[in-house]
Amino acid sequence: MTDQVWPWPVGAATGIGSLPGTDIAEAQRVVLGELPALPHLPELPARGPGADLIGRTAGLLVELPVELYTGRWRVAPRPGRDLRRARDLMERDLDQLAEQAEGYAGPIKVQAAGPLTLAATLELPIGGRLLRDPGAVRDLTGSLAEGLRAHVAAVARRLPRASVLLQLDEPSLPTVLAGRVPTESGLGAYRAVDSADAAALLRTVVDAAGVPTVVHCCAPDVPLELIRSTGAAGVALDLDLLTELDPLGEAIDAGLGLLAGAVPTRPPSTGQAPTSAQVADRVRQLWDRLGFPRRQLAQQVVVTPACGLAGASPEYVRVVLAACRDAGRRLAED
Template sequence: MVRKEENKSSDLNPKTWEPHFLATGIGSLPHSDPEAALDLIWQSVPTAPHWPQLPNLGAESSFIGQFLRPLIETGVIGGFASPRFQVEAPDWPERMARFYELYLRAESGEIEALDAFGFTPKGGIGFESFCADIEHRDTQGVLLVKGQLSGPLTVGMQITDANRRASYYDEIQRDLLVKALAMHGEWQTRRLARFGYPVLISIDEPELYAYGASTHVTLGRESLIAHINEISDGILRQGGIPGVHVCAGTDWTLLFDSKVRVVNFDAYEYMTSMIVLAESLNDFLEQGGILSWGIVPTSAKAFGETVESLQECLEGNIQELVKRGVNEARLRAQSILTPSCGIGTLELDLTERIYALLQGLALKMS
């Protein structure tokens, strides 16, 4: 008999949520030992802990491979190490049919099918370690838990065919990616919601920087928003809060006009891209949106910064937005702090420096 579960919603209302500079991470860390990564997370961002992505553990744990399980297990994509859509396979239609059958079962609420969109045992080491860890940690001060997944534009640009053409530009391959990621987002939200805390799920989409560039003229605004919304819908169905992280400048109105409730940007290097859209940002905040400041640099520049220097930078950025019409009280109430980008490729000493700055800044701003 098919087993179903009702969706679980948190008590948090995204329309009235005021995080007041709550600090969390982007996701990836350079550790090979998940417990060491979790120790750093719980020490540095205990009120909004996130599960650690551990790309150094191999292809199944990588930024791309981690979310491909249903596509690989149905034969649509071949292998984690060098993923390619198997369009030349003589049974390609049957492979696609297997995937869409699984997708439709998951979308209809069949839990066993939804579980097939989760991580592989190897790819989900950081996630499962976090879930086990949260059971016995002192979580009295936790205000929310955070998860993350890669976005369809970024994944679709990384997976190419034999002619190096990005799969994102193929309508069928793009649809397969979006649906796989949407169901994963729903699955992950459901798993994290079990712990009883509000769940923030960030869609990591660094390739959005390319929107509007002359080299990517075929990227359409409406389709990009539609794909983000499709993933957001799954997160929302499980009572989660959808967000998007972009570690470069982009047209932020693309996200402001979507169902995303948290926009995470690199405020250290790309503040200008947000300043020029101050009016649109203010509208986003008025609708209950949250601005997530990637204010701690994820480069060697972190060694040259202090908590005080980052606070000065952040306060200066806030005032630049206020001068352009952003409501200051609302902005301060509806802000989160993060590093500017993921940290999976960095050295451990730099990683620890970044998280120490993040922790200290959150204490100063609270």
């Protein structure tokens, strides 16, 4: 395992995606300053529709236009104002990134919703989620795969010395697999997607992106074996939601990297964010319980917040990102 090459440096830390506020230049400065080993392209959902995870990703879809209807994203007959706004926001973010990170030569992470979460959220023109129509889900996945390939290329063009790492956000994956996504009436649920079919959809996107991909799922019951089977380089999860260690141990032993969500997204009741020493201890203790050698830890694990930080204060964000960064450095010194 120790001779495996990871798509991040030893002792790296990164963010999951979202940050508070509406100033993308400031958000990128914070990320590049606090997370120099593995910065990510921040998402600022407070900017409104098209800056949210679903709208942002839907803006990347190829030949599958979307629009907002009663506050929800749905497939549209033709491109319109909502889609233009989502695409303009992304274009602005990438231009700003090229300016802020000019000359950057390390890995950079970008995030997008995965195909199952998109299918569980996007609506058909006739009503109901795409999830109800397996053909529509396949079309969506193909469109997303093409769109993400182009998105990765757009990032690489702007930062020619950097290497791109893709994160697919799949918070709905466990509920999709369990058949627990509610219908509009709330009286029923959409049929469960077979795990082999779900893995095939994810694999389509991972293969098309052409860069190392991490699947992020901040929910209980993360299907680790399924994620590993897609060819993903790693999984990002919230350590607080881990109930069973054996599946995680098996996935790590089989070569899956871990983005360990070790810091709460909101200040704990004490009002104090954990220190970098406490964060490093938490990750070490998990690793020791899994029974892996310490020398492997800083290579295979990236320290992150538990999930996105859109609901946190700017002050807490800086403290959390700095704690993750310094915890990663402590682990590298072990």
